[in-house]
Amino acid sequence: MIADTRTNAGVDDISVYRKLHMLADSPDRLVFAMSAGNLSITQAVLASLAEGLPSGDPDLPVRTVANAPSMFRVAQLVGEAVHEQRAVIAKALEESQLAPSASMLLGGRIGDGPLKLFRLYSEGNFIECQKEQPFLQIGEMKYGKPILDRALQYDTELSEAVKVGLISFDSTLRSNLAVGRPLDLVVIPADPQGHVVQRRIGVDDAYFNDLSARWSLMLNEARATIPDPPFMLG
Amino acid sequence: MIADTRTNAGVDDISVYRKLHMLADSPDRLVFAMSAGNLSITQAVLASLAEGLPSGDPDLPVRTVANAPSMFRVAQLVGEAVHEQRAVIAKALEESQLAPSASMLLGGRIGDGPLKLFRLYSEGNFIECQKEQPFLQIGEMKYGKPILDRALQYDTELSEAVKVGLISFDSTLRSNLAVGRPLDLVVIPADPQGHVVQRRIGVDDAYFNDLSARWSLMLNEARATIPDPPFMLG
Structure with missing residues (x-):
């Protein structure tokens, strides 16, 4: 999961807010969520999850990500x-x-269960990531989607997938000022x-800056090797 | 100017409609327009321009693209x-x-005047293309914008610009089924x-198919040369 940190309420009101959140990190579960859309909604969602949702029975504890029995039930709870x-x-x-909207990506695992990834819509319904379309996006999706469409398959190596995700963000960062580092x-x-990696990629991140410069250079080289349109040669 | 030809009123109602239109082609003027958005609006706009807009004086002819004295006045008329x-x-x-919208790109020249390109909004107001941002888009813009942002400058050769425009469309065609050839x-x-080029690029266009295949191949090669993230090597 990769998220930027730029939030805006107009171009004259731009702030840095974390959009990638850890919902659970204990021996039996690891759950992360990313948010897009109206910040007051997504902050309220995180706060209500931290408090727990009513169980409907005074003898039962509130419902939380920490006591949900499966990732499907976590997705229902967050939804x-x-x-x-x-x-x-x-x-x-x-x-x-105003009709505010919010969407989330929710990923992780409970116990020995499989790793799951969900996309939640504003209404709280959700879909699960599947083999045929092995990535999900929320927020400013379109600028960075072509490279994901081309490069990601279900069996893409994880390190390659992370690289492709960063290339995708590089395109989005260039085309939309409302998306910004740190990632x-x-x-x-x-x-x-396996080893869980958590990282913040700032404006001085040497790897990201090198990736960005190389990608630019190679796109230029790739363009140069494509012949001019024959109908333009006359 | 490059336009696709796919129009839809839902994924179960897809048609081919021309979106690039010649508004004038005579010894003293050459004017083209491209349309996006609600088809009933853009068709009505073309029909009303063909009939001419009232001059407000029974002794004066109706106002048309054919008798407008400058590209600015053509843009006002179309707007x-x-x-x-x-x-x-x-x-x-x-x-x-429903709140229908429509937008247009309008380009051409009157007499010996300079070549002009305008983007018209739904309300009829418009902006002109300038050196600092030497391209304009309407409709499904985002998938294809990153390559334009990277590759187009004001002094880009015309044949190179056409090539870049086609690469941009290739990305959009891949990522959105609602965009389709012919272009x-x-x-x-x-x-x-100079020689004016007009061309329809169908699904069997050898140059476009070669461009698409080469671009795909070179993006894959470019990706492969970028090192894996160092934080993923552990």
Whole structure:
């Protein structure tokens, strides 16, 4: 999962907010979420998840990411929080004729269960990442999608996939000022014993700067090797 | 100017419609327009321009692209048609809670005047292409914008610019099913004596297919030469 950190309420109101969040990190579970859209909704979702959602029975504990029995149930829980918090805030914004939206990516594993990745919509419903389309995006998706469409398959090596994800972000960073470094990155291998990578990539990150410069150079070289259109030669 | 030809009213209602239109081709003027957005608006705009807009004086002829004295006045005329036709159709769609929009690119030359390119918005106002941002887009812009941002400068050779435009369309075609060949292309050189190119690029166009295959191959090669992230090597 890779997220930028730029939030704006217009070009004259730009801030740095973390969009990649750890929801659980304990011996039996590791769950991360990324958010896009209305910041007041996504912050309220995180706060309500931290408090826990009502269990509906005073003898039972509140429902949290920490006690959900599976990733599917975590997605349902987060979806419920998104649905509720968005409804509250949409109601508050009704008079201003604003229809706020928020979306999330939710990924991780519970116990020995499989690693899962979900995309949650504003209404709280969600879809799961599948082999045929082995990536999900939220937020400013289009600038960076062509390289993902071309380069990512289900069996792409994880380090290659991270590289491709960073190339994709490089294109988005260049084309939209509302997307900016630092980037936050978390990599969870399929193997439960594998090494989890967490990293913040700032403006002085040597690897990202080298990747960006190389990619630019090679795109220029690639362009130069394509012949001019024959209908332009006359 | 390059336009695709795919129009849709939902994925189950896809048609081929020309989006690149010749508005004038006579010894003293050459004017083309491209349209995006609501097809009923853009067709009504073209029809009303063909009929001519009222001059407000029974002794004067209707106002047309053919008798406008400059490209700026052509842009004002087309903008007026967009504003009026959109207002009529927006009114008709009000009950269905639809807010239709349309945008256009307008380019060409009148007499010995300079070659001009404008982007018209739904409301009929417009901006002109300038040296600092030497291209304009309408419609499904984002997938194809990164390569334009990287590769186009004001002094880019015309044949190179056409090649880059086609590479940009190749990315958009791959990432959005709602964009499809044939593409329509017109190239007007700055030199009034230069050769104007008009071409339709179908699915069997050998140059485009070669460009697409080469670009794919070289992007793969370019990716392969970028080192894996050092934080993934552990």
